[in-house]
Amino acid sequence: MTSLTWSGPVADRVRLLRLLQEYGVYAALIVLFLVAVGLDTSFVEMSNIRVQLFQLAPTLLVALGMALVIGTEGIDLSVGAVIALAASVVPLYAGYGLGGVLLVALLIGAGSGAVGGAMVAFARIQPIVATLSLMIGVRGLAEIINGNSAKPVTQSGVLGLGSRIIVGLPEMAWIAAVCALLTGLLVRRTTFGRQLVAVGDNRQAAWLSGLPVRRVLITVYVVSGVLAALAGVLVVGHGAEADPANQGLNMELNAITAVVVGGTPLSGGRVRVLGTVAGALFMQLITAVLTQHNVHTSYTQIVEAAIICCAVYASQERGTR
Numbered sequence: 001m002t003s004l005t006w007s008g009p010v011a012d013r014v015r016l017l018r019l020l021q022e023y024g025v026y027a028a029l030i031v032l033f034l035v036a037v038g039l040d041t042s043f044v045e046m047s048n049i050r051v052q053l054f055q056l057a058p059t060l061l062v063a064l065g066m067a068l069v070i071g072t073e074g075i076d077l078s079v080g081a082v083i084a085l086a087a088s089v090v091p092l093y094a095g096y097g098l099g100g101v102l103l104v105a106l107l108i109g110a111g112s113g114a115v116g117g118a119m120v121a122f123a124r125i126q127p128i129v130a131t132l133s134l135m136i137g138v139r140g141l142a143e144i145i146n147g148n149s150a151k152p153v154t155q156s157g158v159l160g161l162g163s164r165i166i167v168g169l170p171e172m173a174w175i176a177a178v179c180a181l182l183t184g185l186l187v188r189r190t191t192f193g194r195q196l197v198a199v200g201d202n203r204q205a206a207w208l209s210g211l212p213v214r215r216v217l218i219t220v221y222v223v224s225g226v227l228a229a230l231a232g233v234l235v236v237g238h239g240a241e242a243d244p245a246n247q248g249l250n251m252e253l254n255a256i257t258a259v260v261v262g263g264t265p266l267s268g269g270r271v272r273v274l275g276t277v278a279g280a281l282f283m284q285l286i287t288a289v290l291t292q293h294n295v296h297t298s299y300t301q302i303v304e305a306a307i308i309c310c311a312v313y314a315s316q317e318r319g320t321r
Contacts, residue, residue, distance in 0.1 A: 022263065024263075025261055025262055025263060025275055025278045025279055025282055026278055028282055029278050029281055029282045029285065032282060032285050032286065032289070033285060035289070036285060036288070036289045036292075039289070039292075039293065040292060040293075043288075043289075043292070046168065049169075050165070050169065050170055052284055052285075052288055053169060053170050053172070053173040054170050054172060054173075054238055055284060055287075055288075056173070056176070056280060056281065056284045057170065057172035057173050057175065057176040057231075057234060058083070058172070058176075058231035058232075058234050058235050058251070059231075059251065059254050059255060059258065059280050059283075059284065060176045060179075060180065060258070060276075060277060060280045061175075061176050061179055061227045061228070061230055061231040061234070062079045062080075062083070062224075062227060062228050062231050062251055062252070062254070062255040063254075063255040063258040063259055063262075063276050063279070063280050064179055064180055064183045064227055064273065064276060065079065065220075065223050065224030065225070065226070065227035065228060065255075066079065066224060066252075066255040066256060066258075066259050066276075067183070067259045067262070067264050067271050067272070067273060067276045068183070068186075068187075068196065068220040068223055068224060068271060069127070069220050069221060069224050070200075070256075070259055070260075070264055070265075070266060070268065070271075071187075071196050071197060071200045071220070071264065071268055071269070071270060071271035072196060072199050072200040072203075072216065072217055072220055072268055073199075073200045073203070073266075073267060073268025073269070074120060074127035074217070074220070074221075074268070075127045075128050075131060075256070075266075076113075076116065076127070076131045076221060076224045076225075076252065077128065077131040077132050077134075077135045077252045078112060078116055078131040078132075078134040078135040078138055078225075078228075078252070079224060079225075079228040079231075079248075079251055079252045079255060080135065080139075080228075080248035080249060080250065080251035080252045081112075081134070081135045081136075081137075081138035081139040081142065081248060082108075082109050082112050082113075082138060082225050082228040082229055082232065082248070083228050083229070083231055083232035083235060083247055083248030083251055084138070084139055084142040084143075084232065084244035084245075084247050084248040085108055085109075085112065085138050085139075085141060085142040085145075085229075085232070085244065086105040086108055086109060086228070086229035086230075086231075086232030086233055086236075087142070087146070087232045087233075087235060087236045087242045087243070087244050087247045087248070088141075088142040088143075088145040088146040088242055088244045089101075089104050089105060089108060089145065090105065090153055090155075090158060090232075090233060090236045090242050091146070091151045091152075091153055091242050092145070094153060094154070094155035094158060095155075097155070097157055098155070098157025098158055098160075098161060099157075101155070101157070101158055101233060102230075102233060105229045105230070105232060105233050106226050106229050106230065108229055109225035109226045109227070109228055109229025109230070109232075110222050110225055110226050110229075111225070112134065112138055112225045112229075113218075113221040113222035113223065113224055113225025113226065114218060114221070114222050114225070115134060116130055116131050116134045116221045116225070117217050117218035117219070117220070117221030117222060118218060119134075120217055120221065121213070121214040121215075121217040121218050122214065135252070139244070142244035143244050143245055145244075146242055146243075146244045146245075148245075150241045150242065150243035150245075150246075151241060151242045151243075152240060152241050153236055153237070153240055153241055153242055154240075158233065158236060158237045159237050159240055160237070161233065161234060161237040162233075162234050162235070162236065162237020162238030162239070162240075163237065163238060172234050172237075172238065175230070175234070179227065179230075180273060180276075180277050183273050184273040184274065187271045187273055188273075192216070192219070193271075195211050195212065195216050196216055196220060196271065197269055197270060197271065198211055199211065199213050199216050199217065199268075200267075200268030200269040200270070200271075201268065201269030201270075202269075228248075228251075231251075232247065232248065235247050235248070254283065256308075257279070257283055257304060257307070257308055258276055258279035258280035258282075258283055259276050259279060260279070260308060260311045260312055261275075261279035261282060261283065261307060261308070261311045262274075262275030262276040262277070262278055262279030262280070263275040263279075263311075264276060266312065283304065283307075286300070286303060286304065286307075287300055290303070
């Protein structure tokens with residue numbers, strides 16, 4: 001009789017947590033948007049939407065790579081430093097045009113990711129330790145390359161990439177949208193995507209099944225590095241300067257927040273790309289609303305911290321049922 005008495009409430013709680021995990025971020029995004037518009041109708045003006053998308057695009061790019069890494073039960077704390085490193089080489093290679101800048105920056109991002117992935121896959125260093133050490137070293141290298149002060153960037157191709165408007169929306173936003181679509185297809189429609197989920201779900205079982213665990217691990221960190229480097233070029237193009245001492249700071253935390261809020265569990269075994277997009281939008285909306293109403297940044301950080309705790313709790317609760 002006891003089991004019958006408690007099965008209802010327990011089942012309801014599990015069902016509620018599952019609904020929150022699956023659809024909570026979308027519901028919260030809609031509610032927050034309506035609140036933002038209700039507080040200030042100018043929020044939906046195209047000029048403001050463009051500003052939000054300019055700020056969102058780099059974070060979303062980094063979050064997409066972070067989602068893949070977290071899907072393997074890893075973490076990449078080096079993405080903010082990779083943004084800084086990519087930014088530092090833009091003034092050096094601006095003379096080669098946008099193509100040359102992108103090539104060098106993306107190769108640097110891939111190289112950084114490969115180093116981090118190799119430490120995790122071959123040396124079996126904990127991802128948080130491996131990428132933390134990489135974060136410190138890469139940030140220092142970026143500041144050495146760039147010097148102590150910000151350097152202006154005047155190359156038209158780079159500036160256009162960070163400021164151009166296409167069909168009413170920033171080109172940066174279109175780039176981020178395409179990357180989100182490709183990431184979704186990678187996870188959902190390819191063998192690699194299934195291998196990634198299997199590795200995150202049970203690495204030992206994946207190894208015993210003959211899956212290329214090391215190759216998968218290295219690849220996700222490389223992709224994360226490449227997307228972070230692309231975000232770095234966009235940040236430089238939008239701000240018209242390379243400032244590695246300040247660019248990319250806390251970006252890894254913003255990306256992790258977007259991924260967790262979007263429903264991808266830190267325990268791995270699942271990647272929610274659309275949820276990550278919604279999570280990034282949600283966090284950007286929170287920042288925008290609080291900033292628009294002159295709420296101090298400190299309070300914004302407290303709100304974000306509370307949201308992360310709630311999202312992680314919901315994820316863990318679901319995983320234990």
